[in-house]
Structures are given as C-alpha cells and as structure tokens.
Amino acid sequence: MEAFIAQGARWHNATPVVCEVAGKIVSCACIFHREVWVGSKKKRFGGIGAVATRPAARKKGFATLVMKQCEETLREQGCGVAILFCSIVEFYRRLGWTPVKEEWIEFVAPHFLKEREYRIEAVPLNKIPDAIRALSTASAQSAIVRSKGLWQEYSRWQREDADLFWAAYEGDKPVAYVRGRRGKNNAEEIRLMDAAADGAHHSALIVLLGKQCEIVKGKGSERFHGFVSAEHPLAKALSMAGIKPTWEAAASASGVMMYKGLQENIGKEFLSAGDFGKALPWQTRTWWAADRF
Ligand SMILES: CC(C)(COP(=O)(O)OP(=O)(O)OC[C@H]1O[C@@H](n2cnc3c(N)ncnc32)[C@H](O)[C@@H]1OP(=O)(O)O)[C@@H](O)C(=O)NCCC(=O)NCCS
Structure with a gap:
C-alpha cells in the first residue's frame, strides 16, 4: 500500500x-x-x-x-x-x-490552408507552456480539470502524436490549440484528441486543423474523427468554414x-x-x- x-x-x-x-x-x-x-x-x-x-x-x-x-x-x-x-x-x-453516450464527429477538411490570421506554433509535449494549460482551463469546455499531476501524466503517457500538437497565438497569447494522432489503420486519418479555443477565437481551430492536415499528408484534405460534442466550439468553427460534419451518438x-x-x-x-x-x-x-x- x-x-x-x-x-x-x-x-x-x-x-x-x-x-x-x-x-x-x-x-x-x-x-x-x-x-x-x-x-x-x-x-x-x-x-x-x-x-x-x-x-x-x-x-x-x-x-x-x-x-x-x-x-x-x-x-x-x-x-x-x-x-x-x-x-x-x-x-x-x-x-x-x-x-x-458520447458524440462522435467525422468530417473531411477540404483545403483549410487559406490565409492564416493567427501565428501558429508547435507545442512541445514534454514542456507544455503554462499559458496553454491555462487556455485549457479558461476555455472550460467541460473538460476535466487538469491538476499538475494530470498534466504530468498527459506528457508521460503519450497517446497522441507529438507533431500534431499545435497552438494559435494572438500576439503572445495562445487562443486555441489542437492535439491529435494518426489513425491506426489509416495514417492519413486524424483522431482529434483534444481541442480548446478561447471563446472569440474558435476559427483558429480551423487554421490548426489545416496545419495537422499539412503535416499528415501535405494536401490539406484529410478525414478527421473523434469524440467531440456538437456543443463544442469546434462545431461552430466548422459550420462557419462551410464544413458539414457527421455527428452520431456512439459508445466506444x-x-x-x-x-x-x-x-x-x-x-x-x-x-x-x-x-x-x-x-x-x-x-x-x-x-x-x-x-x-
Ligand atoms: C473483473 C474482476 C475485477 C471481477 O472480480 P471478482 O472479484 O471476480 O468479481 P465478483 O466476484 O464481485 O463478481 C463476479 C461476477 O462478475 C462477472 N464478471 C467477471 N468478469 C467479467 C467480465 N469481464 N465481463 C462481464 N462479467 C464479468 C463474473 O462472471 C461474475 O458473475 P457471476 O457471479 O454471475 O458468475 C476480475 O475478474 C479481475 O480482476 N479481472 C482482471 C482485471 C480487470 O479486468 N479489471 C477491470 C478493469 S475495468
């Protein structure tokens, strides 16, 4: 014990x-x-x-x-x-x-890579900046409250692809981030692991998904999926970008x-x-x- x-x-x-x-x-x-x-x-x-x-x-x-x-x-x-x-x-x-019953989302992201209104940067998984942690907290999308110990665990038990963790900044302030991993059977698919955006900046999520596409394949037209609720700011961002996702209630x-x-x-x-x-x-x-x- x-x-x-x-x-x-x-x-x-x-x-x-x-x-x-x-x-x-x-x-x-x-x-x-x-x-x-x-x-x-x-x-x-x-x-x-x-x-x-x-x-x-x-x-x-x-x-x-x-x-x-x-x-x-x-x-x-x-x-x-x-x-x-x-x-x-x-x-x-x-x-x-x-x-x-969780909500499962699927969508194909066609050519996101328009002009970027945000500066974007890769986030080092082994050294997640405090400002990114604070964003996860402040955006408060009913995610679990991550204590220091939980963040430590996220860094140590790597369930995502380190190169798909990106954040968008306005000035020095991060306003959104996405984390993901390549599909098990299809390396061109992207499983969304986590997405957070400051209320006014949900469109930054689209920019970040575009970056993930670019990394995974380079053409900017990849299939995304993940457990994300239709109430998540991502839904609004997709709708504004003209992308129609499929939602379904699913149990893993x-x-x-x-x-x-x-x-x-x-x-x-x-x-x-x-x-x-x-x-x-x-x-x-x-x-x-x-x-x-
Ligand atoms: C699952 C586990 C904890 C059950 O422990 P246990 O002390 O035998 O459980 P109990 O004696 O209280 O209950 C046994 C009942 O659960 C059922 N049960 C056990 N494993 C089960 C399973 N995988 N799926 C469905 N029912 C199961 C048994 O059939 C038994 O039902 P019965 O009494 O009608 O025959 C044990 O089998 C175990 O340690 N498994 C490996 C670890 C694990 O899977 N942990 C769960 C992680 S989520």
Missing part, C-alpha cells in the same frame, strides 16, 4: 480501497477525486479505477464488495456521481452503472465511459447524474483521466 501511494496516488488525490482476507489483499480499487468544468464552474465527482481481484480469489463477490465500498465512500464525501472507463460493461451494468468499442448516480441531494459544487442528460459542451474523452493516474 505504501508503495502504491508513493508511486503516484499522492500526486493524484487518490484513495485506495482494498478487501483483505486473513491479512492479505485479495481485491482492490482506487477512488480518484476529480473535477470537471461545467460552464465557468468546477464540479466535483469521483472516479473509480484500478479494479482488480487476484485470479485465485475471483467470482467470490470481492470486486462487488470493493465497488460498493468505493461508492459508499464517495457518497459520504458528498459526491452525486461516479465515473469509470472500462472494457467490461456487463460487469458494471450489473452493479447499476450506465454507459455514457473499448474504453467505454460509464457513470452511476450515487445520491440526489448534493451540494452545488458536485456534478450530478442528471448532468449527463443535459446538452453540455462536454468533450468526454478528455475525462479519461477520471479513473487513473
């Missing part, structure tokens, strides 16, 4: 929950205390991750017990909802969890996001299960850090 905390739990405001039999841990999980932007307010919720039972102790109800304890602990702390990402939906559905084949309402009478500072039914501009895939280090 000490090793677990020393390895990272302490940076990430996490609480381990374990089930012991005769002094030996047989099953465990970890609670993460997270916040998400809802408009200009931060709301708290709990993430549950690292759920595992020793192979010899499986099917005896230990993980179910650990999950119940995690939920009870979050309830006592005032949380209205808990979130997790998983690939074993049925296991959690049985325990009262619901998959989140792996890494399904699930939620469970824990209680209804909660403080204003807590996210509620009901918030999932509202058309908030959530870019849910930025929540992946909800349940891990």
